[in-house]
Amino acid sequence: MFLTVTANPSVDRTVEVERLTRGALHRGARVYLHPGGKGVNVARALVRNGCKARAVVPVGGTDGQQLVSMLVDHSIEVVRVPARGQVRGNITVVEPDATVTKLNEAGARLSTAEIQALNEAVLKHLAGVDWVVAAGSLPPGVPDRFYADLVHEIRPTGAQVAVDTSGPALLAAVRAAPALVKPNLDELREAAGCPLTTLRDVVVAAEQLRAYGVEAVLASLGKHGAVLVDGAGVWHAEAPAQPRSSVGAGDALLAGFLSAGARGPDALVVGVAWGAAAVSLPGSTMPGPHDVHVHQVVLHSEVAWNRRIDE
Template sequence: MIVTMTPNPSIDHTVEVGSLRRGEVLRAQRSHVDPGGKGVNVSRALAAHGRKTAAVLLAGGAEGARLTELLDEQGVAVHAVPVAEGTRTNITLAEPDGTVTKLNLPGPACTDTELNALLDATLAACGHDTTWIAGCGSLPPEAADDCYARLVVSAHAAGARVAVDSSGLALARCLGAEPDLVKPNREELAACAGVPVRTLGDAARAAEVLRARGARTVLASLGPDGAVLADARGVLHGEAPVHAARSSVGAGDALLAGFLAAGGGRDALGPALAWGAAATGLAGSRMPAPPDVDRVGVTIHPAVDGDRVLEQER
């Protein structure tokens, strides 16, 4: 089983429009609502593949109740820790060419008592078959930025491996606790390492900076340039083709889910890339199921093309 912890989940409302033009009245083509939050998405992807998972999250108000209902409908076991304020709603505007504009609200304020209850519930959700705990996403306002560091320490004491997918101080502070895996995107990797990431070589070096600070393995998602995986054996780079991109929302979460589902070692990079690419081909923040995933065209090799400029920098 893989247990996820999401301190700041959301209801994700995706609206598909022909084109986004500021200051105009736009007619939506389609809209749908999904459960949101990085850890929530990881659990959704795992459940879609028939993998046992439990999603532990903070939930408040009518939105929190709706979030729980949506996850129940998708076969995700939910452990909801109540908070006084309502769960946030995020809005995604998706255009046909795959351009996505996302409006993320800050979320409800979180007290120390509520955060401690979340950490306790996460450990309580683990069973003898738990292989990973994944702490994912931003922290809600007023939450202590050592949240994930505390999760790593507690989980290691309980004998579990821990993955962290976050940003800012929450990511930086967890490194000293030696998480088994961190999964930043390109921007988060650059910010945490304190170096620009414009080339593949930059990404490899930045990943090694995070390893030097305590992360045992770094899986950095690079958008259309795939991902790099840095561990004690060196750095790999992998890519997977996306035939028709619709939305990048949740692609990194699907990448992490595929990596953990495949065991979390070097051999897991291929499945992870395939899951992430599959999510990019789906609308909104939908998570891929087995029929969506195609391993054909996935390539993995040592990260030796250090001068290659990342597509986002071209």
Template sequence: MILTVTPNPSLDRTYEVPALGRGEVLRATGDRMDPGGKGVNVSRAVAAAGHRSVAVLPLGGAPGALVAELLAAEGIVVAPVPVAGDTRSNISIAEPDGTLTKINAAGPELTAAESELLLSAIRTHSTAADWIACCGSLPPGLAPEWYAELVARAHGAGVRIALDTSGPSLLAALRERPDVVKPNADELAQAVGRPLATIGDAVKAAQELRESGAAAVLASLGADGQLLVSDSGTYFAWAPVETVRSNVGAGDASLAGFLAAGGTGPDALRSAVAHGAAAVQLPGSVMPTPQDLDLAAVIVTAEVPLDRVLTEQGSPR
């Protein structure tokens, strides 16, 4: 069972448009509504793959009630923590060439009491968990050290923990030695404070995160593939993608695939890339099922092409 923690969940609305024109009236060719937030997407991908997932998240108001309803409909066990503020609503606009424009709200401010209730709910439900996946930004009211405290508590309970966040929250959590961290190229560049132009640059940055405390680094490099840097070695993997329809939640699907496959080694990396490649070919934040996956198409190698220039170079913004 994979337990997910989403401190700042959302209700996500995705619109597909022929082209995005600033100041124009746009006619959507398709739209959908999904429960959102990085941890929520991990739970959805785990459930779509046929595994059990429990989603711990603060929920408030009508948007929060709808998020819980949508998650339950996907077979996910929802462990809501009631909060006074309304759950945020986000908007994504997807164009045919794969370009995605997102508008994300800040989310409700959590009180100290609500923060403690969230930690208590995680402790209660983590006893049966094989992994805890903590994902996304922290809402107003939670200090950057909140994830660090969560990692420490998880390890105290003997549970492995994967962390997908960025900035001060990531750096603060490294001291508690999370089992896996999953940055993208920009987040990796931000963590080391310099741009990343090649896959070799990304490998060096991942090694620095390991030196700072991460047991393993699963780095998403967009269309260029993914890296895994851990005690078992350094591996690079990629898969061909015919058409990118939406990259919303693709990184979260990758993390779900990695953890569902054991969370260690090249086989888990292969699963991560297969899940991510399948996700970008689906609309909105739809998560891939086993029928969508093509594990045979994924190439995994320990001969990392260090000099290859990244298509989407990491920038420490």
């Protein structure tokens, strides 16, 4: 059983257009509507591939009702935390060459009482949970230490915590020493405070995070695959993909890695296969078993240190 907590969930609308031109009228060739937020995406990917997932989300307004309805339709167990503010809506515009333009709302402010209720809902629903995935941005009103506090409170229960967030919230969470963090390249650059242009740079930055007590760092590198750094070694994996939309690909990567045991190169291969599959699907569609091709993943047990990843 996996539990995901998404402090800033969303209803995501993806519009495919022939070409995006500033100031012009566009007619969408295709439109897709999905429940969104990193933790929600992870739950969707897990359930599509036969795992059990419980999603904790603060929800308010008509969009919040729609979000819950869509999650139930996806066979996800929903723990609804009532909130006064409206669940945010995000718009993604995708061009034929897979160029993505995103318009993300900040999200409604959560009150102190709502933040406490969200925290308590997570702790109350840990029965049978092996992994907690704390993922996504934090809405206004939520302190940067929110995910870090969850790590400290969950640790005594025996469940392990994976964190996928950015900025000050990521730095705070790293200092709480979760079992796993999954930054993308930009998030890892920001955390390291320096440019990352080669795989060596990525590994060095990941080791800096591990120095705080983080057991493993899974760094997603877009078209360059992903790097896993843990106490047993360093691995790089990549897979071919026909890009259609990169939205949610990192969430699929994390879900696949967790589903395969969250340890070592075998789990990395599965994670990269899920991520590559997600890139080939429209909108933020999460891949199912028929979309995933593990045999296409190339695993490098010896990292090509000087390979550039800024191209």
